Amino acid sequence: MTTEDQTLNDPGVEHANVAAHRPTLLFIILAGFFVANTLVAEFIGVKIFAFEDTFGWEPFNFNLFGQAGALQFSAGVLLWPVVFIMTDIINEYYGKRGIRLLTLLTAGLITYAFFMVFAAIWLAPADWWQTQYVSAGVPDMQSAFKAVFGQGLLxxxxxxxxxxxxxxTDVVSFHRIKEVTGEDKIWLRATGSTVISQLVDTFVILIIAFKWGPAITGQFEPWSWGQLLAVATVQYTYKFTMAVVLTPVLYWAHHGIDRFLGPELAERMKDQATRWN
Structure with missing residues (x-):
C-alpha cells in the first residue's frame, strides 16, 4: 500500500505540502475549475443570444405552447453543462460530502461576488470615465456597467x-443510479443525473425569476405559462443534448484522473466516496 493510499484513510494526518498529496491536489484543481465555471456562467448569463443568427442560419420560427419565434438562449447555458459534468466527476471520487461542501462554498462565493459587484456599482464614477467610450457607442459607462453587472435581485x-x-438533485440521483447499475456504466449515471438535475435547474430559475417573483414584487408582468414552458423546453433540450454530446469528455476526464492518481488509489477513492455518503 502506498503512502498516499494509507493517508487517504487517516483524515487526521496533516499534509504540509498539499501539492504532494494527490487526492488533495486533485480536489483543489477540480474545485477551482468548478467555482470558476459557475461564477463565469452567472455573470455572462445576463446576455441573451440568438442561436440562428450566431451561425448565420435562417430563423427556425418554431411554435411551442402557442409561442412562435427564433431560438434564444442565455449565454450562461454554454457553461452550465460543464458545471454539471464537473459535479459528476467530483461526486465519483469524493462522494456526497465532497460535492455538498463544494456546492455550499460556491453558493457563498456567488453571493459574495454579487455583493462586491453591487458595491462597485454604488461607487461614484469618475467624470472622465463616464464618457471614455463615447466614440465606441457607449455614451454612459456607469449606466452600461450597471446594466451588464447589476442583475436584478430576482x-x-x-x-x-x-x-x-x-x-x-444531481448528487442524490447520481448515487441512486450507481447503486442500481454498479461501477461500470459511467455514462448512464452521469448523463442520467445531469438530465434530471438540469430539468430542476431550468424550471426553478424561470419560475422564480419570471413567474412567481414578478407576481410578488410587481416589477414587471409575469410570463405566461405558455411563454415559460416554451423557453424552458428550448433551454432544456439544449442542456439535454449537451449532456449527451459531452459524454466522451467525461470518460476522457475519468481516464486522466485515474492515470494521475494511479489505478489502486483511484479505485479506493471511488469506493470510499460511495461509503462516505
Missing amino acids: IIVASLSAFLLAQL
Whole structure:
C-alpha cells in the first residue's frame, strides 16, 4: 500500500505540502475549475443570444405552447453543462460530502461576488470615465456597467435557488443510479443525473425569476405559462443534448484522473466516496 493510499484513510494526518498529496491536489484543481465555471456562467448569463443568427442560419420560427419565434438562449447555458459534468466527476471520487461542501462554498462565493459587484456599482464614477467610450457607442459607462453587472435581485435569488436544488438533485440521483447499475456504466449515471438535475435547474430559475417573483414584487408582468414552458423546453433540450454530446469528455476526464492518481488509489477513492455518503 502506498503512502498516499494509507493517508487517504487517516483524515487526521496533516499534509504540509498539499501539492504532494494527490487526492488533495486533485480536489483543489477540480474545485477551482468548478467555482470558476459557475461564477463565469452567472455573470455572462445576463446576455441573451440568438442561436440562428450566431451561425448565420435562417430563423427556425418554431411554435411551442402557442409561442412562435427564433431560438434564444442565455449565454450562461454554454457553461452550465460543464458545471454539471464537473459535479459528476467530483461526486465519483469524493462522494456526497465532497460535492455538498463544494456546492455550499460556491453558493457563498456567488453571493459574495454579487455583493462586491453591487458595491462597485454604488461607487461614484469618475467624470472622465463616464464618457471614455463615447466614440465606441457607449455614451454612459456607469449606466452600461450597471446594466451588464447589476442583475436584478430576482435573478440572483432564482439563480442561487436553482443552483442549490439542481446540485443536490444531481448528487442524490447520481448515487441512486450507481447503486442500481454498479461501477461500470459511467455514462448512464452521469448523463442520467445531469438530465434530471438540469430539468430542476431550468424550471426553478424561470419560475422564480419570471413567474412567481414578478407576481410578488410587481416589477414587471409575469410570463405566461405558455411563454415559460416554451423557453424552458428550448433551454432544456439544449442542456439535454449537451449532456449527451459531452459524454466522451467525461470518460476522457475519468481516464486522466485515474492515470494521475494511479489505478489502486483511484479505485479506493471511488469506493470510499460511495461509503462516505
